[in-house]
Amino acid sequence: xxxxxxxxxxxxxxxxxxxxxxxxxxxxxxxxxxxxxxxxxxxxxxxxxxxxxxxxxxxxxxxxxxxxxxxxxxxxxxxxxxxxxxxxxxxxxxxxxxxxxxxxxxxxxxxxxxxxxxxxxxxxxxxxxxxxxxxxxxxxxxxxxxxxxxxxxxxxxxxxxxxxxxxxxxxxxxxxxxxxxxxxxxx
Numbered sequence: 001x002x003x004x005x006x007x008x009x010x011x012x013x014x015x016x017x018x019x020x021x022x023x024x025x026x027x028x029x030x031x032x033x034x035x036x037x038x039x040x041x042x043x044x045x046x047x048x049x050x051x052x053x054x055x056x057x058x059x060x061x062x063x064x065x066x067x068x069x070x071x072x073x074x075x076x077x078x079x080x081x082x083x084x085x086x087x088x089x090x091x092x093x094x095x096x097x098x099x100x101x102x103x104x105x106x107x108x109x110x111x112x113x114x115x116x117x118x119x120x121x122x123x124x125x126x127x128x129x130x131x132x133x134x135x136x137x138x139x140x141x142x143x144x145x146x147x148x149x150x151x152x153x154x155x156x157x158x159x160x161x162x163x164x165x166x167x168x169x170x171x172x173x174x175x176x177x178x179x180x181x182x183x184x185x186x187x
Contacts, residue, residue, distance in 0.1 A: 007045045018046055022054040026062040030113070031172060033058065034142060038149040052142060059138040064131050066114055070121025083122065092123040099125055100133050107137040109179045110172075145171070 007018055018040075025033030037055045040046045073079035082088060095102050099120070106116035120130050148171060 007040060011045075019050050019054040022046070022051055023058040026055070026058040030059060030062065031110075034145050035149075035169075035172070038142075038145045041146065042149040042152075048146075052146065055142055056135075056138055059142070060131075060135055063113070063117055063134045063138070066117035067121035067125075067127060067130055070118040070123070073118075073122055074124075079122070091119070095119060095123050096125065099129060100136075103130075103133040103137050104140070107141050108175060110176055 011018055022033065022037050025036065034055060037046065037051050041048045041051045074083060083092075095116075102116060103120075106112045117130075117134075121127075
């Protein structure tokens with residue numbers, strides 16, 4: 001049984017089931033969840049509106065709890081002592097000066113999300129501001145991927161829709177390549 005048949009079967013038996021899976025998927029792997037959901041909506045296997053709501057809520061809730069790991073680390077004597085080191089204080093100043101840009105970078109630069117989200121809690125960034133910025137960056141991220149999949153999907157004939165996952169992998173590779181080149185130019 002292929003994935004598309006599984007989605008069709010799940011939708012027939014539990015109309016809300018695929019959207020629950022879409023909501024839960026970012027807790028496992030955010031990029032794959034967004035790309036997979038965008039591909040499924042472009043293929044017409046999921047309704048666009050409910051899928052966007054489910055993926056946005058999944059991204060938001062899978063991200064905001066990570067803040068509390070950093071907050072909890074400050075309650076520990078070792079964490080509190082670590083927070084006083086000069087390099088940590090310098091990093092804190094940068095994050096506090098540019099919290100939105102820091103979270104935009106975290107959203108689009110692989111392997112930085114969890115450490116930066118934890119750092120926001122560790123550096124005591126306003127939780128309300130953190131949640132707002134997480135919601136905005138998630139909306140930007142989802143908009144980019146869904147737009148790309150739907151625009152490219154609309155431009156292709158139905159028999160070429162198998163290429164959408166390849167495009168998603170290409171987009172992730174481009175983001176990774178850009179991030180790598182940018183990090184190399186900053187050193």
